Amino acid sequence: MKKMVIFSGAGMSAESGINTFRDSKGLWEQYRIEDVATPEAWAKNPELVQRFYNARRKNILEAQPNAAHQLIANLEDNFDVHIITQNIDDLHERAGSSKVIHLHGNIRLAKTSGPNCQYTTEFYPIEGTELDLNKHFCKAGYPLRPHVVWFGEAVPAYTVAQDCIQDADILVVIGTSLQVYPVAGLIHEIPPECAAYYIDPKADQQYLPAQFHKISQTATEGMKTLLSLFDPKV
Ligand SMILES: NC(=O)c1ccc[n+]([C@@H]2O[C@H](COP(=O)([O-])OP(=O)(O)OC[C@H]3O[C@@H](n4cnc5c(N)ncnc54)[C@H](O)[C@@H]3O)[C@@H](O)[C@H]2O)c1
Known part of the structure; x- marks a missing residue:
């Protein structure tokens, strides 16, 4: 896979x-x-x-997980899916995703x-x-x-995420302005042969390495577009 x-x-x-x-x-x-x-x-x-x-x-x-969370959870049928999220919510987990790294913490914990x-x-x-x-x-x-993790604090999960992304075959960046560092720097850690996608309504305005395909849509519409681009069994 x-x-x-x-x-x-x-x-x-x-x-x-x-x-x-x-x-x-x-x-x-x-x-x-x-x-x-x-x-x-x-x-x-x-x-x-x-x-x-x-x-x-x-x-x-x-709140409830939305259709995009669900589409991502379903990808586990065909891919070895790892989620790296900046979100402090647990909606990926509640949609059924099994491997989630929370870079900025989890609000359900103290x-x-x-x-x-x-x-x-x-x-x-x-x-x-x-x-x-x-x-x-x-x-x-x-x-x-x-x-x-508050602004100005260390991001202890960063190195775990770095290890995770460095051998990705496919990267999907979704719903982030890529303005919060150091975590935004993670997108530069992918290998040259990785297929990379960026889904965000403002994707067109984002400067990204040429390796990235931009999908200027919301999370759900963008995930549907992404799924139509490749056969999930590839
Ligand atoms: N849900 C949460 O846990 C939550 C909510 C707010 C902020 N935060 C924290 O704030 C920081 C903000 O950085 P960030 O880059 O994640 O968020 P951000 O607020 O900087 O950027 C949000 C991005 O989402 C895009 N967007 C808006 N509506 C969208 C939609 N329907 N579908 C897809 N994309 C859409 C915007 O164009 C923008 O690029 C994060 O580190 C996070 O920890 C978390």
């Missing part, structure tokens, strides 16, 4: 009703990123950050807010939607924070 790597971003979940932030002028659900998605924001106002992610978690739990929290490998499942600063603590006694 050929190895197909799917590299997804916030646009992947747009049709599930979860907003991207690039499309709302750098705001995420009306918040400035600096106020809710940085270590400085947590240090300054942990209540606001916790409230923001509690609301995102509720939104994600109420981790310590203590020293070295960026690198911890100890995660706590969150029951329901709420993390409470006064009720939920790690084993060492620090309040639990969402398992999300």
Whole structure:
């Protein structure tokens, strides 16, 4: 079976009703990123950050995987599919995809807010939607924070993703503005013989290596176009 790597971003979940932030002028659900998605924001106002992610978690739990998530999950019948996602939602898993690397964390999990929290490998499942600063603590006694990589933090899963993409036969980049580094750099790690596709309504405006075929469509329409381009058994 050929190895197909799917590299997804916030646009992947747009049709599930979860907003991207690039499309709302750098705001995420009306918040400035600096106020809710940085270590400085947590240090300054942990209540606001916790409230923001509690609301995102509720939104994600109420959302359903869309047709594009489903089409990707179905690809496992014919390909060795590996998903590398920038998304903190779990919609790929809920659609049935079995191998998912979360570069920026998973909002259904919590981790310590203590020293070295960026690198911890100890995660706590969150029951329901709420993390409470006064009720939920790690084993060492620090309040639990969402398992999300904030701007300015290390991306421990990067090397795992790098290893995964380096021997891809097919790469499908979908629903990402490729503006968040270091993860956007991953697309340059593919081997020269890899067949690469970029699905995004704004694909035409994106500068990409010549190896990439651009499909300027939404996730679902773009996946249907992609499937029509090749015989899944190739
Ligand atoms: N669902 C989530 O988990 C979620 C939501 C918002 C932001 N984020 C975080 O914010 C960061 C943002 O980077 P990013 O590049 O993923 O997102 P981004 O907001 O920078 O870019 C979103 C991209 O999706 C495209 N898009 C919009 N509607 C689409 C659709 N229906 N189908 C396909 N594509 C569509 C846009 O043209 C754009 O290129 C990520 O690192 C992610 O962790 C995550």
